[in-house]
Amino acid sequence: MTTERARAGLSLAPVPGYTGSELLAVMSGRLLKDGQTVFAGVGIPLLAAILAQKTHAPGLTILFEGGVIGPFVEAGKLPPSTNEQRCTRRANMLVSITEVLLMLQRGYVDVGFMGGAQIDRFGNLNSSFIGDPNAPKIRLPGTGGGNDIASLADMIVAMKHEKRRFVEKVDFITSPGFLDGGQTRAERGLPAGGMFRVVTDLGILGFDDTSRAMTVVALHPGVSAQDIKANTGFDIPVPADVPTTEAPTPEELAILRELDPQQLYTA
């Protein structure tokens, strides 16, 4: 790891700024801890997980839905999904899809990490229907493993902060957050896991321990409480003393840009 970090450091170029996607990847990567096992989707989650591996969490174990345990993704060869052979490079173990998803159920996964199309006050995610599910405006691709991951692991979600995405109630609960808040998640048969953090291009969001409603944990540099409120489709409390995150470092950005030189996921 040290060598790879040094190598990334060597290719360090002046960093004029960063894209919103780069910000998401950096901020969410920092939430991962060394020694954890993280179930990662492609795109920002995967970039963030590799970034964490190459910085503060060299012992992070990545899992992919296709059945991949502990891979090392090669710079410039990001997989198009979590189900192709590119995902398996230098993995420790390959298992069936059912087995890797059962690792969530067995409790072997610390963190689930995915993107989101639509989220609501209680952290419920929708990736199935925009509009009425019986007469949808858009039929989206659906859950994949999203429902399983969100049902069984502590969740980090990375997504763009837009009013149309942060809604009072999602059109369809594809992946459960805290459902109707309070104890409703456990009451309906999901005693484990739950939303931990939502990382956006504006800040880092958490959930109140009792009501389970979304709150603001931190603002990104240059973002105001008003910016968050204006881009959220429901009333979201911002504590008076809310901290500000540390801006992405040149080292972090250099690693990301080496990983995704064509900016497939970080444009």
Added chain:
Amino acid sequence: MTTERARAGLSLAPVPGYTGSELLAVMSGRLLKDGQTVFAGVGIPLLAAILAQKTHAPGLTILFEGGVIGPFVEAGKLPPSTNEQRCTRRANMLVSITEVLLMLQRGYVDVGFMGGAQIDRFGNLNSSFIGDPNAPKIRLPGTGGGNDIASLADMIVAMKHEKRRFVEKVDFITSPGFLDGGQTRAERGLPAGGMFRVVTDLGILGFDDTSRAMTVVALHPGVSAQDIKANTGFDIPVPADVPTTEAPTPEELAILRELDPQQLYTA
């Protein structure tokens, strides 16, 4: 197969007679049909299955409890149980124990074929306790896969015909036959499988279609109805027109003796 049969034929020696175990192996082997899949225990069942492969059923598929599908056992190298590497020689597939037993449940197995320590009128088998299970005279080794096989496949049982083994009611139902007879097997949750034949050194036994009580299907050469009755611990009907089986042929005996030259199972 043809070559192997020819090879067995070449080693054909004058056959002065045969042991009871050889008789069991020949008679039960003849019950197997080409193209069937048979779950076989070691000892007589395995010998009988290989004999069938080398004579009338070259396309017989043998399964072993250790997780072995379609092996070819080498003459003189009979395995000591169905869970060692000797069982796997030239197999088509190895799977876990649970998977091979689940093949029974899925319905992929035509015939289960095992030995028996104690059997009763309705074909229930005991391999767990002699005497009161709570204060047994002998604690036997137990079911192994016997219960699963007898619950889920059509059964052939090969055993010595003795009064103490053929009892009115077994001390303990390890592997279910027709339970209390009639429809009781299906009523208690076992709609599939059931006893087909019990092959002994005296004859071949079956079960009445309605009452599910044991009957005599055939007598071996030189055996009388009275012999059967005298060696059975319950009243067993012998039809007046009961046929006699054809004695083991020199070819069958030669194959058996080549397979088990040390007479581990055929003494």
Added chain:
Amino acid sequence: MTPLSYSELRQRTRERDRSLRDKVTTLEDAVRLVQNGDHVAVGGCTASRTPFALIWALVRAQKHDLTVSRSIVSTEGDIFYASGLSRHIITSWFSQGIVWGVSKVMRAYTESKRARFEEWSHMAMGLRYRAGAMGVPFMPMRSMLGSDVLARVSGDEGPADAAFAAAKTMECPFTGETLLLVPALNPDVAIIHVQRCDAYGNAQLDGLTFMDIDIAMAANRVILTTERVVSNEQIRRHPDQTKIGFFTVDAVVEVPFGSAPHECYGLYEPFYSHMDLYAQMTARDPEAGAQAYLERFYHEPKNWADYLNRIGMAELLDAQRRGSGIYDD
């Protein structure tokens, strides 16, 4: 798609010839094992080991009214809808792939209610096949609970899927916990593409196996397409590498590049330029684009080699170069 009764499941299996015999045949013959109205389970996942040669033959044989299930559905789902092979797909995720965005063909057919996309969680799909493979009517699980995915398949919300077998919650008799029971899938036919198998159908799979092992055990008939038919002697040398057993298999067809333009682990990666071409062709007018694609790549080719030729030699060589690279380290 309610689970079969045990007696029906056993009866169907008993009627099959499960013996060790040569099953090598042609694509044209193999598709005769698929009846209109059948439930067809598709092996592989997303753009990996999709049995495209068999799907191509099904389209050309003008099969219809199939119910299709798969772990995750990519472009072959569009083909199923657009060709009329199927108007009902059961899966957890359906689109060409994340980098190409939401499938416009899927949207066109489902939003107009001319086709159904029945959505289960990915683990639920896996456990439904597994229950079928194990010969039990359900598997217990701990996800989907509380979500609208469950509500929709359970028929509590929305009439669209109400007629279909619901997953059912139960209170665990051991722990008192709430569990979800998902019903077994026992497909009429499974179509699976593998790297190699013998003439009897003993298949070795390299790399990712997805849900294929359970699908083969669950199905009532299995058609294997394979990059290469190898000898039974070779299989028997490493019986612990056999992942799909001959006893489940009804037909074996040797088809090189049988999952093109998707990948086959260790042999070729996805044909990305062709995948882009497909996305372009279906971008503006998805239905007309899909029909034009079917005409050019499904109906016009003289044979499978001609199909590959239309995809292009340079593309094939590049996919193969990238594919075998997984073993370079």
Added chain:
Amino acid sequence: MTPLSYSELRQRTRERDRSLRDKVTTLEDAVRLVQNGDHVAVGGCTASRTPFALIWALVRAQKHDLTVSRSIVSTEGDIFYASGLSRHIITSWFSQGIVWGVSKVMRAYTESKRARFEEWSHMAMGLRYRAGAMGVPFMPMRSMLGSDVLARVSGDEGPADAAFAAAKTMECPFTGETLLLVPALNPDVAIIHVQRCDAYGNAQLDGLTFMDIDIAMAANRVILTTERVVSNEQIRRHPDQTKIGFFTVDAVVEVPFGSAPHECYGLYEPFYSHMDLYAQMTARDPEAGAQAYLERFYHEPKNWADYLNRIGMAELLDAQRRGSGIYDD
């Protein structure tokens, strides 16, 4: 042995260090992971891949009051009883092996009620581990129904096992059929012997895997003994050959001939002469014979090499010659 509540199962797993780290240690250190009173699941089956080196170290460390479970129990069951390691074994079959007849040591301890042999069907054992591996409290199945094996574990007959978790029948909500639900086993510790693994615990198994993969997933701690520790580089070259993943493993001990006198697939067959010797030693006075055997082969040896030396070099070479013969064809 009732199933754990889901929150307890998750809590136990959360407390473990599941990261990729070097876990190589000694037999003496590894047995510290086993607490008196633990439920220990034993890998392998009958006379195959029995983790004898670890059991040998447990005896020498004078552990006691273990509950032991295994698919099928052979001579190691006698050792568990006679050494005092365990007085409660859960399995489907218990004796040295068919050719040696009923275990006289097992009979002596169980018939005098000084030890329990809790009998489940073989598939039930497999599905109980599998439920544990899957994180659900039970698996549904279709055998054991109607038999006294079920009645006995369900406590309907005989007081001996009445205190223990029963398997429960249910009416299937989909088909109305009667099914048996067998409760999950989540052993405190699994002990498994493998042909090779890396320092992190990524294990490759050759030949028969028995129930080991499910046992490793179900257990709360896993101790691997291995014939050889190989590099992580070698494991990563064929990740589809890893059968037990590092994340389940807590200790790795390299022990050549670690399942002697039982076999290790592809490396050595059972040490038959020694197995005969054991049968002779326990034939007349089973208890005294077993104690004499323990003294000579468990307590007196200076180390594992000395144990092997007492079994005998010629015997070892012969077992190895026969064992590697499986690959001669």
